[in-house]
Amino acid sequence: MDPTVINPTILAQQLLKPEGELGEKIGEFLVERNASGMTFTFEHLYLKPSDHVLEIGFGPGEAIAEAVKQTPQGFVAGIDFSDVMLRMAEKRNHEAIADGHVALTLGDASRLPYKDNTFDVVFAMNVFHFWQEPLRELAECRRVLKTNGRILFYFNHHSSWMDGLGDTGVFIAYEPSDVEKILTEAGFHDVGSLMGAVEKDGKCFLGWGVK
Numbered sequence: 001m002d003p004t005v006i007n008p009t010i011l012a013q014q015l016l017k018p019e020g021e022l023g024e025k026i027g028e029f030l031v032e033r034n035a036s037g038m039t040f041t042f043e044h045l046y047l048k049p050s051d052h053v054l055e056i057g058f059g060p061g062e063a064i065a066e067a068v069k070q071t072p073q074g075f076v077a078g079i080d081f082s083d084v085m086l087r088m089a090e091k092r093n094h095e096a097i098a099d100g101h102v103a104l105t106l107g108d109a110s111r112l113p114y115k116d117n118t119f120d121v122v123f124a125m126n127v128f129h130f131w132q133e134p135l136r137e138l139a140e141c142r143r144v145l146k147t148n149g150r151i152l153f154y155f156n157h158h159s160s161w162m163d164g165l166g167d168t169g170v171f172i173a174y175e176p177s178d179v180e181k182i183l184t185e186a187g188f189h190d191v192g193s194l195m196g197a198v199e200k201d202g203k204c205f206l207g208w209g210v211k
């Protein structure tokens with residue numbers, strides 16, 4: 001699929017919440033486009049084999065599959081509010097779901113359906129920039145993290161977004177320092193960020209913190 005031929009407003013809505021047949025194509029596109037960003041993310045997640053991990057906005061489920069590989073004695077949960085993405089991610093991870101290693105849920109990051117102090121690591125790739133009031137979602141992330149649990153967000157930097165996407169009002173264009181400030185305001189400590197460059201996506205960055 002060539003996403004540059006899609007009207008930017010429709011593309012932005014589909015990236016926010018993939019729906020219908022076009023949503024499935026967007027899911028396939030995300031697998032290809034975000035592969036190197038995923039490698040960058042996992043290089044800095046430092047997962048331990050027994051970690052309990054939550055991915056928010058798992059999309060087609062590639063990062064869920066990688067988290068499963070890296071947590072042979074752990075557990076991986078995922079939440080996404082697109083039923084098209086849930087179906088794709090379930091297909092990709094059906095064995096791990098059957099084994100009880102993975103649980104994928106349809107739901108919204110602003111109301112996480114998990115108990116307090118459940119996860120060692122919470123992460124999301126290309127999702128934070130959709131949150132219009134990020135302190136609300138971050139309070140939920142913090143609630144479900146264990147004390148000393150880590151949070152990490154991956155962003156394609158706005159300089160590498162496709163033409164017109166930044167003008168749709170769907171995305172918020174952050175710099176790493178903005179994300180550090182918001183994470184600190186949300187109550188995380190040892191906050192940091194790292195700029196990177198990935199093959200297909202141009203500039204990208206990570207922002208992280210500890211509960």
Ligand SMILES: C[S@@+](CC[C@H](N)C(=O)[O-])C[C@H]1O[C@@H](n2cnc3c(N)ncnc32)[C@H](O)[C@@H]1O
Pocket residue numbers: 015016017018030031034056057058059060079080081082085107108109110124125126127130
């Ligand atoms: C741009 S896609 C990124 C998918 C995947 N993380 C990746 O990097 O390839 C954003 C995904 O986050 C999901 N999403 C966005 N906002 C969400 C929210 N508030 N709660 C749950 N899922 C959300 C969308 O449905 C979509 O699957």
